[in-house]
């Protein structure tokens with residue numbers, strides 16, 4: 001079977017469905033959350049649209065109270081699961097060269113929020129399942145394509161789904177990288193709050209979501225000195241851009257950093273941390289002091305005392321959201337941890353540091369690391385499909401920073417759809433994917449499903 005050729009027959013239909021999904025701004029919006037749309041109106045609209053696609057194609061569907069949906073393809077009791085998501089991260093108001101909530105083709109590239117994370121790859125897997133369903137061979141299992149609506153904000157969607165629906169026997173999630181990911185770091189998300197004497201700091205804000213390196217920060221300070229010259233010098237010294245202006249008799253400073261995914265903070269430049277590093281010399285505020293002391297030039301938790309290097313790499317640390325106003329300060333931090341770092345070791349160390357520095361409230365979410373034997377049949381079958389379609393023998397199964405759906409389901413690993421050496425700009429401005437990559441993903445998923453489902 002030439003899966004690449006087969007995939008291309010579905011190209012127009014897939015691109016049309018992708019456009020329809022991308023035009024739905026399915027970011028979480030708790031202001032419109034209610035029964036049946038637990039994460040807001042638009043995630044539910046996207047869920048209904050994907051269900052409509054499944055029904056159009058004649059498959060059995062399920063919307064599981066608006067948390068996550070599924071489409072069953074094929075026959076049988078045993079189920080192979082494909083787990084993707086329809087929600088997307090918010091977009092910046094500036095910086096996009098294409099309409100963010102659309103799917104725009106420019107040359108051989110598609111642009112739009114969700115084309116790569118994760119609407120495009122989810123549809124690629126769905127079309128692969130359709131190809132397999134049409135093929136005449138005896139299959140061990142049916143395929144269930146499951147799509148959540150809250151992956152970017154904690155995956156409560158599939159937690160609910162799997163509480164009310166059985167787990168598939170095994171599966172993959174098309175929400176990361178090719179060739180295939182057999183190990184994912186654990187994740188710890190920390191939220192801390194405290195009270196701090198203002199001492200010149202009126203407000204300080206940066207970041208929208210915890211798993212993105214903030215690309216923008218702003219602060220308002222009450223300073224006797226004119227900060228214009230020193231701020232310009234600071235920006236120049238660190239090759240940063242920003243502005244300083246009068247703000248109702250106070251001084252407002254803004255700073256631009258470089259946004260990146262929170263699992264790879266070393267690829268970004270944290271605007272909040274860089275602004276704190278300037279402010280520390282101009283206000284006497286313990287909130288600012290804390291940020292500067294523990295986060296400046298350290299994205300590996302060394303200063304916080306939680307550094308470790310394991311089989312899957314280093315501890316990483318992203319200060320994702322900071323908020324300070326009228327003396328009340330809060331921080332949200334995203335840590336990625338190799339499986340050698342335990343909750344028992346990590347949390348008490350960190351909690352002690354925060355409580356020593358005026359933080360009175362400490363909450364956290366912990367997700368264990370995932371480690372599937374790279375010699376297992378699942379990994380071998382998936383990797384072989386990748387090699388067969390791409391001819392790439394060079395890249396083997398790998399480990400990553402974690403955070404995919406794979407952890408939400410037993411016997412599940414992350415499989416595509418970003419190719420080695422390609423950067424689809426997920427979570428960033430101008431998110432994109434090559435049409436060829438998307439169609440190759442369809443072929444790889446079809447080849448993988450064939451390897452796994454044939455008797």
Ligand SMILES: [Zn+2]
Pocket residue numbers: 085117118151175
């Ligand atoms: Zn994703």
